[in-house]
Amino acid sequence: MTGTARTDHVPENVPENVPENADVVGMWVTADGHIRQELLPDGRYDEARGTRRSAYTGRYTVTGDHLDYVDDTGFTATGEIRDGVLHHEHLVLHRERK
Numbered sequence: 001m002t003g004t005a006r007t008d009h010v011p012e013n014v015p016e017n018v019p020e021n022a023d024v025v026g027m028w029v030t031a032d033g034h035i036r037q038e039l040l041p042d043g044r045y046d047e048a049r050g051t052r053r054s055a056y057t058g059r060y061t062v063t064g065d066h067l068d069y070v071d072d073t074g075f076t077a078t079g080e081i082r083d084g085v086l087h088h089e090h091l092v093l094h095r096e097r098k
Contacts, residue, residue: 024039024067024086025040025041026038026095026096028086028088028093028094028095030091031094034049035047035048035091035093036096037086037088037093039060043061044057044059044060045060045069056071057071057072060079065080065081066078066079067080067081067086067088069088077089
């Protein structure tokens, strides 16, 4: 995950339940396949980088097309779904096609 830790942005009561917008659930991948971010239905995520599985894990919440991430160390980040594409900080991720 990239960005800077901003403790002033950490939501006080981030629920660990089903996200508001279940349409985001699934595997999201960069074009080169190096970064794979799985958004789980319980509001958790697991991000792999290259061969490093679970490089980042944490929870996320969805408000409309906006995502707020809090990793298990307290680092925060944001994302946004635009035209079916997940823009997560400087990353661009597409749904994995099976």
